[in-house]
Amino acid sequence: MRASRLLSLLLLLQTRGRMTAAEMSAELEVSIRTVYRDMDALASAGVPIYADRGPAGGYQLLDGYRTRLNGLTEAEASSLFLTGLPGPAAELGLAEVAAAAELKLLAALPPGPRSQAARMRERFLLDVPGWHRGAEDVPFLAEVASAVWEQRPLRLTYRRWGPADVCRDVAPYGLVLKGGSWYLAAECDGSMRTYRVARILSVAELPGRFERAEFDLPSFWEKFAAEFAERLYTGTARIRLAPGGEGLLRYTIGEERAAPALAEAAEDPERPGWVVLEIPVEGLNGARWTLLRMGALIEVLGPPDLRAMMAESAHRMAAMYQ
Numbered sequence: 001m002r003a004s005r006l007l008s009l010l011l012l013l014q015t016r017g018r019m020t021a022a023e024m025s026a027e028l029e030v031s032i033r034t035v036y037r038d039m040d041a042l043a044s045a046g047v048p049i050y051a052d053r054g055p056a057g058g059y060q061l062l063d064g065y066r067t068r069l070n071g072l073t074e075a076e077a078s079s080l081f082l083t084g085l086p087g088p089a090a091e092l093g094l095a096e097v098a099a100a101a102e103l104k105l106l107a108a109l110p111p112g113p114r115s116q117a118a119r120m121r122e123r124f125l126l127d128v129p130g131w132h133r134g135a136e137d138v139p140f141l142a143e144v145a146s147a148v149w150e151q152r153p154l155r156l157t158y159r160r161w162g163p164a165d166v167c168r169d170v171a172p173y174g175l176v177l178k179g180g181s182w183y184l185a186a187e188c189d190g191s192m193r194t195y196r197v198a199r200i201l202s203v204a205e206l207p208g209r210f211e212r213a214e215f216d217l218p219s220f221w222e223k224f225a226a227e228f229a230e231r232l233y234t235g236t237a238r239i240r241l242a243p244g245g246e247g248l249l250r251y252t253i254g255e256e257r258a259a260p261a262l263a264e265a266a267e268d269p270e271r272p273g274w275v276v277l278e279i280p281v282e283g284l285n286g287a288r289w290t291l292l293r294m295g296a297l298i299e300v301l302g303p304p305d306l307r308a309m310m311a312e313s314a315h316r317m318a319a320m321y322q
Helices: 002-016 021-028 032-044 074-082 086-091 095-108 111-123 141-150 217-232 246-253 255-263 284-292 304-321
Strands: 049-052 058-061 154-158 166-178 181-188 191-196 200-205 235-241 275-281 298-302
Touching (some): 002 021, 021 032, 021 058, 141 154, 141 166, 141 181, 141 200, 166 217, 181 217, 235 284, 246 255, 246 275, 246 284, 284 304
Antiparallel strands (some): 049 058, 154 166, 154 200, 235 275, 235 298
């Protein structure tokens, strides 16, 4: 256990440079006192570690020192072939680079881990896009990715939800692949915004480079996704659900929204076997088209405007097929 932790500390310093004891403590989930003891152990073993005191201090390896400890366990080696990156790498223009890296990694592994990694690749596949949707056309993804990497500002023509396209000068900070769609996190007019790469109509690189402020892409995306969900589902609808309709409801509105609603469902005294519940909806118009997919398995009880919209759609469909 301690040997594994010492190796982790050494690799952390090698990959990240200077780190404080508090940062290493948080990374490895051990006490700061344990970090101090481990640093002494590494120094005693001949690893050239030195420490600087003060607010900007921390532990650091001697410049130029690189460990040759590059062994991977079978599980670690196998996991590298389960990343689901071939498709996204190809979209970024890195298909050949990713394939070459995979080939080199396989060649460098001992027979045991190499065999398990090959079996992992043969038996497991990650397909990123969801069902009923093809891969998005992202003709400017490579240019955007290059600008993210090189910290070059961009001028985008963007198709937004509105009457007209817009032009934006942005500082691109990061790219996120979500459900088969690429999103750009970029600073524009002093605030961080998100752009769907498939809606970028043109890209022009602006001169110079921008100074990258402190930015945590995973934390930004987690917060954005949570706020987006809150903005999207702003209302509720009261519905009557037919027996056996739970599965279709879960599929239609998503498990994360259906499960809490079904847990609070109440038996309908007017219709044996039916239940009454409230579900989150995007808005009246969005709710209408979403709930129409469930056909006669549900009846919308409220709000009144949504019930009227459902009735109007049902009458029009009935008239069409009569």
